Amino acid sequence: MTMCGIDIDDEAMLAQLTEHRKRLRGMKDLKVPLPPEMKSDLIEQGAELFGETRFLDMLIVAMSDKGSDELAMYVEFVDAVIGSVQENGVAGWLFRMLWDADLAATESLLSDGDDVDSIADLRGYLVDVCAMAATVALQFVRSDEQATGLALLLLGGKHDDALNLLLPQSNIALEPESLHQVSVELNRQRVARDSTGHAAESNAVSDERLIAEPDDAVSEDDAGDRHLALPERLYVFDASHVIRSYRLLWQVMHESGTMPDQPDAWCDRDFAYDKLVSVAGLGLVSEPLDGSLENGDAETFQQSLEILESYVDCVRAHGLVRLPGYVITTIADTMRLDDDASIGESFDRASTIRRVCFDMAAVMLARVPDAVFRRRLALDLVSLDIDRYFSDVDGTDGGGRSA
Numbered sequence: 001m002t003m004c005g006i007d008i009d010d011e012a013m014l015a016q017l018t019e020h021r022k023r024l025r026g027m028k029d030l031k032v033p034l035p036p037e038m039k040s041d042l043i044e045q046g047a048e049l050f051g052e053t054r055f056l057d058m059l060i061v062a063m064s065d066k067g068s069d070e071l072a073m074y075v076e077f078v079d080a081v082i083g084s085v086q087e088n089g090v091a092g093w094l095f096r097m098l099w100d101a102d103l104a105a106t107e108s109l110l111s112d113g114d115d116v117d118s119i120a121d122l123r124g125y126l127v128d129v130c131a132m133a134a135t136v137a138l139q140f141v142r143s144d145e146q147a148t149g150l151a152l153l154l155l156g157g158k159h160d161d162a163l164n165l166l167l168p169q170s171n172i173a174l175e176p177e178s179l180h181q182v183s184v185e186l187n188r189q190r191v192a193r194d195s196t197g198h199a200a201e202s203n204a205v206s207d208e209r210l211i212a213e214p215d216d217a218v219s220e221d222d223a224g225d226r227h228l229a230l231p232e233r234l235y236v237f238d239a240s241h242v243i244r245s246y247r248l249l250w251q252v253m254h255e256s257g258t259m260p261d262q263p264d265a266w267c268d269r270d271f272a273y274d275k276l277v278s279v280a281g282l283g284l285v286s287e288p289l290d291g292s293l294e295n296g297d298a299e300t301f302q303q304s305l306e307i308l309e310s311y312v313d314c315v316r317a318h319g320l321v322r323l324p325g326y327v328i329t330t331i332a333d334t335m336r337l338d339d340d341a342s343i344g345e346s347f348d349r350a351s352t353i354r355r356v357c358f359d360m361a362a363v364m365l366a367r368v369p370d371a372v373f374r375r376r377l378a379l380d381l382v383s384l385d386i387d388r389y390f391s392d393v394d395g396t397d398g399g400g401r402s403a
Helices: 008-027 036-050 054-063 068-109 114-140 144-155 159-169 176-193 207-212 220-225 230-254 269-280 286-295 298-318 320-334 343-367 369-383 388-394
Strands: none
Touching: 008 036, 008 068, 008 114, 036 054, 036 114, 036 343, 054 068, 054 114, 068 114, 068 159, 114 144, 114 159, 114 343, 114 369, 144 159, 144 343, 144 369, 220 230, 230 269, 230 286, 230 298, 230 320, 230 343, 269 286, 269 298, 269 343, 286 298, 320 343, 320 369, 320 388, 343 369, 369 388
């Protein structure tokens, strides 16, 4: 993916941040309980700036008590963001957030290998920072191609590539030697990840691929899919081959199976994993499927493959852009809570739906050919605005936070 000089509208974001801070301070001065419409407006504004992440959760908690410590912490966070954007630009702020989150997660993994909760929390923080950065990219990067390309890297597990793109224009306050060290480290991470030669391939379905493979995207085994439109055909082709690849890898790793005499790219685990992320996103399917392949959990492995097979069936029957609606509503119905559900159960449900929306945003960014359309769909999904998503798919107007 080539994106030289990402054009981010720093002034637009800074204006929204400043207006947000002004409203927050006005809220603190009120002598009466905060009107519901003011709460709603503040949360909408916070979601546009920081995405559906823990940073927005900080504001939502603060809304319950406008004199709380949470509100002071949130205002302090907004002030810090404004200062960073003023000094280093949006690219510099995002670079620092991503770099610090990645460094903390990596150091925790190296130093606290047995502390599962600590590692999971820091990995979760990194996911939230990536989701926030993707939301910012979709909102404030001027070019549709650049916005969707950067967001795909962030939501598709390639934040180190995103860091490489942001670094040249981040204007961060580093000495030349430190800047060089950061660049070297990012390159080292990329080379290590791409050592197989396959993982470096972009998940995005490029215009060149759509032109170059109109008839080759379906094998003889899949000839029944030739009636599908090209994005659906490519999705079915890749997802079906991912399923076959993981079954083969399972046999090789756990059932004394052997690789074909002339293995192709699909026999490479890194290549298959990249394609897996492009058809399912990072979370609901990819993590348990790849993890169970590694640890030999046959039940989780089979369940994950069955979920992916249901994705293929949905795309075949209803089309690519209908997949997120199917997945999100299925998860929401499956995790429907009773009236007496605990706060923990409610939080788990909300967190799962968020991750699923991030997954589906990554799939749309990787698979929808038109940059304007995929940008709109991805922004709907990372904003958890499912009503707006359905409206955009159907070509009608709609809106409101609805998940």
